[in-house]
Amino acid sequence: MTSQSSVKTLLILGASGDLTGRLLLPGLARLAAKGRAGGLKLVGAGSDPWTPEQWLERVSTSFADSLGQADPAGKLELERIARSTDYHQLDVTAGGELGALLKQLEGPVAVYFALPPQVSQKACEVLTPEEVPPGTRLVMEKPFGSSEATARELNNTLVGLVPEDHIHRVDHFLGKATVLNILGLRFANTFLEPVWNRNYIEKVEVIFEEDLALEGRARYYDGAGALRDMIQSHLLQIMALMAIEPPATVGERDLRDAVSTVLRASSIKPPFSTTSRRARYTAGSISGRDIPDYVQEQGVDASRNTETLAEVRVEIDNWRWQGVPFILRSGKAMGIKRKEAVITFRPVPHLPAGFTGVDSPNQLRIGFGPDTLQFDVDVNGPGNILSLDRATLNAVLSASDLLPYGEVLEGVLTGDPLLSVRGDAAEDCWRIVDPVLRSWSNGELPLEEYDAGTTGPASWPGSP
Structure with missing residues (x-):
């Protein structure tokens, strides 16, 4: 160093x-x-x-x-x-x-x-x-x-x-408090780490859906799209933090080594018609605001077929995560603003006879900006003690007293690269998405449409 x-x-x-x-x-x-x-x-x-x-x-x-x-x-x-x-x-x-x-x-x-x-x-x-x-x-x-x-x-x-x-x-999306909140949750709780693997987790979703449309950013965004703009950089970094092995310290060397190890094991496997989806918003309304069709926005070239909503299924080929899909999704002009990671656990193998109600898989939700924690569990009652009902345990996690770019600048000024993406990781993020981008540019996956202010195309199944 x-x-x-x-x-x-x-x-x-x-x-x-x-x-x-x-x-x-x-x-x-x-x-x-x-x-x-x-x-x-x-x-x-x-x-x-x-x-x-x-x-x-x-x-x-x-x-x-x-x-x-x-x-x-x-x-x-x-x-x-x-x-x-x-x-x-x-x-x-x-x-x-x-x-x-x-x-x-x-x-x-x-x-x-x-x-x-x-x-x-x-x-x-x-x-x-x-x-x-x-x-x-x-x-x-x-x-x-x-x-x-x-x-x-x-x-x-x-x-x-x-x-x-x-x-x-720079990765301003992932603040220092968020990084440490994820690490603290994972590695300071003995009840979590033993089940943080393929034996108990069914899938992991990392979602960034915003209610903002193009907002005058056509010059940049129309040449990028949702996959390049958000998933390639920010969401793959969050995925890696969710999936890393326990580092010896939270210093930048140990942590960034662990992140790079996960990214090297990650890929989006063909056929991309089943492991990726893309769509573009059309005219609609968000919170009383009229949103024009994306292709009518100033500066947009419709022939580029730029997606404003993208989803990919990443696989991590290692002992801990083999077979667990990591679903990364990002979209603009959505009806619901979501910025969270959702961990869905596998259902119980057997529910004793006599219980009624729906036994749903447990979910852990980590919200970003503000950082929150929600744990969905099935409990008895209220009312019929044999009837299962869903309860949610909520917590607010530590927040930074700085703006996101203030956190970035503090790392720059003090020489702390913790929030910076290391060179090998930057290359691996592109390696992961490049085959999908090539497939899309060759027209191998249709560009679907959704009305601004909705949750996406009708053909896409809803997320929890």
Whole structure:
């Protein structure tokens, strides 16, 4: 491992873009207001010819909520960052420009590529190792590459510039509190670990269904779709955490080794007509909002056949999970907002005669953002003591006091890559979905439709 030291300067490339204003700067503001960005210098850079006043207005606007809630020390820190920040116009894909800026900044520097993936890759390709000061950290947004081959190519480019432990492949979907909540649930309870295997678990579902539609993101989303956007990155990472063997520690080395071991054993097996499904929303209504047909959204190319709802069945070929399907599903413009993992246990082998009612398989539900826990069990009564009824045990799990991007930035600033996807894992995630994507692009699976505001196509069986 390379020795780590705290970042002195955060350089955001794409500073005038939507990601910076909507997510990055508010995340940084909450982090700084909590006193966890000590002495950081913020620098913005982009292709737009912004004046210092325009950049300061963006920073001030993004900091406003945290400033209003901060204690006196937090307010002073936020004001210090805003007072000292500056903006540089540059073309990151032009040789020498980014390197020249890096040499002007106090190091160590964290370079956050808040840019389209192809621009980020070009920017890294034109950088030379000599232009990257020691200690520099490179922060890459998803998608990391567009296939296993391109992810490997990008990995090779990055490790030619900085060591692997100075590369942060961002997964803001999976916060630190969520990671530790999953690990604590699994490995701190002796009643769970003995049944956390193929002998007792029938299936595991990881579901991210949102009630938001395209929301003006056609430029990115129409070239990606649900499988690339969510399942390839975020949901496979959650699946791996649900399936890992007990690590020795929760340090990044042990944990990320365990995650990579699971991903290497994972695959989506053909025929993909039975192990994958895809659909696209049509016009509908969500909570009183009229949602247009996806293909009528501005910037959408209907000929791409981009899916807005995808589901795959992943198999993990190892001793613990052989034969247990891991169902990963993500969709937009859904009628019910769901972000959870559902573990369905096998039914009891025999129910003593005399009981009435329905004996349903036990389910454990782990909700994400906010993190919750629900355990469905069958109990006697109420009323007839011989009648089985379903009861749910509920708990609220620990939550972070930071915004998701604040958690990401804290890991970057302190050199903790726990929430970053390691290079080999990024390649394996693409290896898992690449065959499905090829099959879909060849038209081997029909693109179904569902009305916005529903739970998906009528032909898809409902989930519990």
